Amino acid sequence: xxxxxxxxxxxxxxxxxxxxxxxxxxxxxxxxxxxxxxxxxxxxxxxxxxxxxxxxxxxxxxxxxxxxxxxxxxxxxxxxxxxxxxxxxxxxxxxxxxxxxxxxxxxxxxxxxxxxxxxxxxxxxxxxxxxxxxxxxxxxxxxxxxxxxxxxxxxxxxxxxxxxxxxxxxxxxxxxxxxxxxxxxxxxxxxxxxxxxxxxxxxxxxxxxxxxxxxxxxxxxxxxxxxxxxxxxxxxxxxxxxxxxxxxxxxxxxxxxxxxxx
Numbered sequence: 001x002x003x004x005x006x007x008x009x010x011x012x013x014x015x016x017x018x019x020x021x022x023x024x025x026x027x028x029x030x031x032x033x034x035x036x037x038x039x040x041x042x043x044x045x046x047x048x049x050x051x052x053x054x055x056x057x058x059x060x061x062x063x064x065x066x067x068x069x070x071x072x073x074x075x076x077x078x079x080x081x082x083x084x085x086x087x088x089x090x091x092x093x094x095x096x097x098x099x100x101x102x103x104x105x106x107x108x109x110x111x112x113x114x115x116x117x118x119x120x121x122x123x124x125x126x127x128x129x130x131x132x133x134x135x136x137x138x139x140x141x142x143x144x145x146x147x148x149x150x151x152x153x154x155x156x157x158x159x160x161x162x163x164x165x166x167x168x169x170x171x172x173x174x175x176x177x178x179x180x181x182x183x184x185x186x187x188x189x190x191x192x193x194x195x196x197x198x199x200x201x202x203x204x205x206x207x208x209x210x211x212x213x214x215x216x217x218x219x220x221x222x223x224x225x226x227x228x229x230x231x232x233x234x235x236x237x238x239x240x241x242x243x244x245x246x247x248x249x250x251x252x253x254x255x256x257x258x259x260x261x262x
Contacts, residue, residue: 001093005244030085094208099215101246106134108250109185111230116187121224130187131216137185139198140245142170169197227254
């Protein structure tokens with residue numbers, strides 16, 4: 001999964017072989033996982049998706065059209081086998097790896113601001129604001145690529161069709177015309193409802209944005225009450241800003257506590 005994410009880096013041509021091998025291996029793993037869940041379904045997402053895609057025998061018993069490999073049966077809008085594999089792959093890559101990278105940055109920032117970590121522990125209701133601030137301040141997708149389809153003139157610069165633009169969410173998220181004190185990380189600041197550009201915008205806005213936010217909010221609701229006195233335990237190592245911008249190493253020190261109540 002981490003290798004596949006490198007499709008967003010600038011040296012894709014050199015790494016194409018390695019990335020394609022990773023896709024083949026991950027697809028093989030997912031096919032085995034789907035087969036196992038068909039034999040022994042559980043209360044998990046894969047089992048639920050399989051239930052939405054009946055096999056030919058089940059379809060025959062119900063009188064519904066069966067599935068065809070590589071596409072939906074005529075008149076049936078259920079998932080095909082290929083769609084099932086690719087949907088689970090997208091959830092794994094987009095719903096896990098990107099989110100854990102953003103969470104790592106959030107923990108680093110909060111470890112550097114212990115007063116805000118303590119505020120989160122005292123008031124879990126601050127978690128949504130903390131997530132939005134981490135997404136704004138340290139986006140794991142600093143750059144978004146776009147190809148100009150029609151000539152654009154912006155700020156006296158003309159971009160002809162075919163121009164490749166690398167748009168910086170990092171700078172946009174710190175635009176002083178939009179945010180007050182944009183270079184200050186503060187989960188209690190009133191940002192005026194402006195939406196960070198971390199998930200893109202327009203028709204290319206990230207489909208998994210709400211899932212990622214929900215996962216991050218869950219983490220920042222659960223962890224602060226259990227990890228007291230969070231602080232850095234050495235120098236963090238940052239990953240490349242090309243592609244998915246995560247942490248290579250994040251040494252943390254904390255005091256484990258058991259929250260009161262059930």
